[in-house]
Amino acid sequence: xxxxxxxxxxxxxxxxxxxxxxxxxxxxxxxxxxxxxxxxxxxxxxxxxxxxxxxxxxxxxxxxxxxxxxxxxxxxxxxxxxxxxxxxxxxxxxxxxxxxxxxxxxxxxxxxxxxxxxxxxxxxxxxxxx
Amino acid sequence: xxxxxxxxxxxxxxxxxxxxxxxxxxxxxxxxxxxxxxxxxxxxxxxxxxxxxxxxxxxxxxxxxxxxxxxxxxxxxxxxxxxxxxxxxxxxxxxxxxxxxxxxxxxxxxxxxxxxxxxxxxxxxxxxxxxxxxxxxxxxxxxxxxxxxxxxxxxxxxxxxxxxxxxxxxxxxxxxxxxxxxxxxxxxxxxxxxxxxxxxxxxxxxxxxxxxxxxxxxxxxxxxxxxxxxxxxxxxxxxxxxxxxxxxxxxxxxxxxxxxxxxxxxxxxxxxxxxxxxxxxxxxxxxxxxxxxxxxxxxxxxxxxxxxxxxxxxxxxxxxxxxxxxxxxxxxxxxxxxxxxxxxxxxxxxxxxxxxxxxxxxxxxxxxxxxxxxxxxxxxxxxxxxxxxxxxxxxxxxxxxxxxxxxxxxxxxxxxxxxxxxxxxxxxxxxxxxxxxxxxxxxxxxxxxxxxxxxxxxxxxxxxxxxxxxxxxxxxxxxxxxxx
Numbered sequence: 066x067x068x069x070x071x072x073x074x075x076x077x078x079x080x081x082x083x084x085x086x087x088x089x090x091x092x093x094x095x096x097x098x099x100x101x102x103x104x105x106x107x108x109x110x111x112x113x114x115x116x117x118x119x120x121x122x123x124x125x126x127x128x129x130x131x132x133x134x135x136x137x138x139x140x141x142x143x144x145x146x147x148x149x150x151x152x153x154x155x156x157x158x159x160x161x162x163x164x165x166x167x168x169x170x171x172x173x174x175x176x177x178x179x180x181x182x183x184x185x186x187x188x189x190x191x192x193x194x195x
Numbered sequence: 196x197x198x199x200x201x202x203x204x205x206x207x208x209x210x211x212x213x214x215x216x217x218x219x220x221x222x223x224x225x226x227x228x229x230x231x232x233x234x235x236x237x238x239x240x241x242x243x244x245x246x247x248x249x250x251x252x253x254x255x256x257x258x259x260x261x262x263x264x265x266x267x268x269x270x271x272x273x274x275x276x277x278x279x280x281x282x283x284x285x286x287x288x289x290x291x292x293x294x295x296x297x298x299x300x301x302x303x304x305x306x307x308x309x310x311x312x313x314x315x316x317x318x319x320x321x322x323x324x325x326x327x328x329x330x331x332x333x334x335x336x337x338x339x340x341x342x343x344x345x346x347x348x349x350x351x352x353x354x355x356x357x358x359x360x361x362x363x364x365x366x367x368x369x370x371x372x373x374x375x376x377x378x379x380x381x382x383x384x385x386x387x388x389x390x391x392x393x394x395x396x397x398x399x400x401x402x403x404x405x406x407x408x409x410x411x412x413x414x415x416x417x418x419x420x421x422x423x424x425x426x427x428x429x430x431x432x433x434x435x436x437x438x439x440x441x442x443x444x445x446x447x448x449x450x451x452x453x454x455x456x457x458x459x460x461x462x463x464x465x466x467x468x469x470x471x472x473x474x475x476x477x478x479x480x481x482x483x484x485x486x487x488x489x490x491x492x493x494x495x496x497x498x499x500x501x502x503x504x505x506x507x508x509x510x511x512x513x514x515x516x517x518x519x520x521x522x523x524x525x526x527x528x529x530x531x532x533x534x535x536x537x538x539x540x541x542x543x544x545x546x547x548x549x550x551x552x553x554x555x556x557x558x559x560x561x562x563x564x565x566x567x568x569x570x571x572x573x574x575x576x577x578x579x580x581x582x583x584x585x586x587x588x589x590x591x592x593x594x595x596x597x598x599x600x601x602x603x604x605x606x607x608x609x610x611x612x613x614x615x616x617x618x619x620x621x622x623x624x625x626x627x628x629x630x631x632x633x634x635x636x637x638x639x640x641x642x643x644x645x646x647x648x649x650x651x652x653x654x655x656x657x658x659x660x661x662x663x664x665x666x667x668x669x670x671x672x673x674x675x676x677x678x679x
Contacts, residue, residue, distance in 0.1 A: 101612070106667035129663045130606045154668070 067096040067191070070162055074138070074178060075187035081162060082138045082181060085169070089144055090178075093166040094126060094135060094157065097191045102128040105154035110146040111168055117141060119177060124167050126157060139177040141170040197674055198245050202235035233676070252657050254601050260627050264572045264604035264616025265359070265407060267437045267459035269544075271524070274531060275462050279523035289515040293498045299519070300497035304490040306526040307474075313537055314436075314453055315446025316476030320489040322517040329454030329473025330365040330432065335509050336452055336477065336484040337399045337428050338369055343484075343507060346426065349398035353427070355384050357408045357608055359434055362401040371398060378610065382410040382564050389421055397427035404448065405435045405570035407608045408563070409548075409616065419449035428452065428481075436460045437620070438545060438571035441538035445476075452477045460540075462528035463521045470518040472525065483507040488516050543621035544571040547628060551619055554632045560639070563611045572618035574611055575603075577639075581613045586642040586649050588613040593660060594641070594652035598634035 069075070074082040079098035083091040099105070109125040117123050117137040124135035146168045150156055157165040172178065182190065219227070237245070255261070261268040287299055307319040323329040334352065341349050352366035355376045363373040374392050377385045384402075393400075400422045404412045412418065419429050431445040431453035437460045445453045457463045457472040464470075477485060487508045488499035499516065502508070532540065548569040555575065556562060563574035577588045592602035592615070604616040619628055642649045651660055 104664040106664060129667055131609055133609075 067100055068162070069095065069097075069184045069188055069191070071184040073162070074181035074183060075190070076136065076138050076181060077190050078136050079190075080135060080138050082178070083166075084178070088175075089169045089171055090139070090141070091166050091169050092135075092138060093161055095187070095191075096161050097194070098133075099158050099161045099165075102126060102133060103130045104128055105157045108150040108154045108157065108167065110148075110150065111143045113143050113146060115143050117143065117170070126154075126167075135167060137170065138181060139170075139172050140174065141172040143168055143170050145169040196245075198235045198237060198242065199674055199676075201237050201241060201245060204236060206236040206238065206241075208238045254596070254656075259599055259601055260619075260623060260631055261601040262603045262617045262619050262623075262631065263601060264409070264574075264618040265434065265607065266465070266604065267456075267571070267618060267620055268465065268601075269437070269462075269620035270622035271462040271464070272528065272531060275524040275527040278527045279520055284520070284523055287519075289519070293496075297497055299523075300490050300499075302523060302526045303516070303519075304492060304497055306522060306529065307489060309526075309529045310455060310474055311476060312534075313440060313444070314431075314433075314455070314476045315444025316450075316453060317446075317479045318482045318485055318489075319474055319476045320485040320487070321472065321474045321522050322486050322488065322512050323454065323473040323475060324513050324517055325471035326434070326454060326456040326458075326473040327361060327365070328512060329456075329475050330361055331368055332473070332475050332486055332509065332512060333430055333452045333454050334365050334369040334371070334399070334401075336475070336481050337430065338371075339484040339507065339509050340428065340481055341398055349396055349427070351396045352398055352430075353389070353392060353400040353422070355400075355402060355406070357382070357384075357403075357406045357610060358401060359403055359407060359432055362403075362432060366401065376400075378406075378408065382406065382408040382567060383412055383414055384418055386414060386417060386421070389418065393421055393425040393427060395426065397422065397425050399428040399430050399451075401430040401432060402450075403432040403434050404445075405438045405572075407435075407616075408610070409569050409572045409574050410564055410567050411439075411570055415448045423449070434459065435571065438541055440541045441534065442541045446478060450478075452481050457521065457525045461525035463524045470521050472518050472521040474517075474522075484509050486510060486512050540621050541571070544619075545569070547571075547619040547621060547623060548573055548617070550625070551617065551628045551632060554629065555635065558632065558636045560635070563614060571620070572616055574608070575615040575617060576611055577613040577615070580639060580642055584642050584646045586646045588615060590650045590652065591615075591635070591638050591642065594638045594649050595634060596653040597655045598638070600631050600634055 079095045081093050081095050085091055105126060105128050107127040111123040119137060119140040121137050122134040123137050126133050126135060147166050256268050256270060284299060287296060303321060307321060311319045323332045350372055351374050352371040353374050353376050354362045355378055357378045366373050376389050376392060379385050404415055406412055422429050428451040429449060431450035433453050433455040436455055440460060453476045454473050458465045463472060483505060484507055487501055487505055490497050491500045548571050552569045552573040561576050561579060563576045577591060581587050588605050592605045595602045607616055653659060
């Protein structure tokens, strides 16, 4: 079973969400997702300032096997994207929960966070997947 | 080696023929080249040897079994090529008058009728230039239909997650939002989820049947009912038509519009970026929107349907009427088979797939959808092999090349981990199918005994294992003149 940090929130579509000190949310894809996709070759990031609905597709991670959409976990505005990934997409493979984050967003309704999965819930998703 | 790398300055092609002293004094200097063109300096014979040796390196249906799932790599009878290349066809100008083109137009008319009949639709247009354009045409007609009805709040197309990747791309190209419908573990569409998703915003649903999972959607009439009830239309992706041709008609499954990939089912050339053909068929309610031109039988005389005949048509997709040479090959193929032959295509394609699946199952290879009958293709999953030995589906695929077989489609559909999508087609013999089964089983044994060896395959091909990650990250596809 791949690593699923207990302090993060998750979605069924394999994004992880970290609430940062300033209240913004940091979003990436999970260890399990990057393992399934394999070596990343390209990451397409959303535009800073764009406003997204919860569940809206906003980024693409492309590996040698497949291109996969990444979805906004909750509604909000993109405040920052991880520019490092443009030249080093492999960071998503090497450090999915750290330097491999994709974007940061300002949630419109923090209440929506309660609907996300916790580590235990996501463990169930991964188990059902394999 | 590239032909440019064979080039040597001054190496022209002095044959034994007399020198060609063409008089160019009549050409204005403004039209003459200042610099010689950048083309390789090689002789005619070197050129022939270069391309012949490249063609010998090619892994193709003419040299090896090629069970590339979802692609239908079957044998295209040489006769299709031969008759499409009759001088009368080759030398015909697309702008020549209808009066002098009656023979060609008769072929196109009959092809329209044959495709109409075999798909159970009301009318067919041959003009889309490729499967992808056929899909675009189909969804553009769905949009035109809703617009004509003033039904303009429909902004979503539903696509099951077992669909071809082209379906969501097409819907997006036509300005629709894509809503994904999940598939149940047995491979059929999740009807509860479909019921929850359809509504007044649904323009249509795009479905491939048999699906990309290699199984026939058993609830298709129920799916059609749910979508039609909500006012949406049903789109049939003809990618897997080979499996059902002459047996089940998309029209009888209540599809409103369909595109056909002639290169898969009707013996026209594959790949290489074309030329292709993606005819579309429609039922009565979409007939007014068909793209022009198509051939109509006007009291015994054939003529092209144009704007005046079909004011609601979505218009033209090419300057003329599609790729005539490709359509002719499909026409010859259809005439060679006849109606009964088409049934045999589907029967043998399905029989071959099921025979292979059963042989592999008997040898302990794991199927993704055990217990379900295969259509013309089936899915093997090598996940337990990967977990046990670290050898992936990709490694096994590479090793198959060493055994003289083209690899099946790998990692598609995305729903199944470590998968092979295997499609033998109807044109392979029993011996060939058994040979592939044996080779695959042998490789699975090798993977357990010596995983490192399999991970570094292939060993016998002109190019060994390539670094796919590096190739994708550092794209280098254009040759440049080396600076010296």
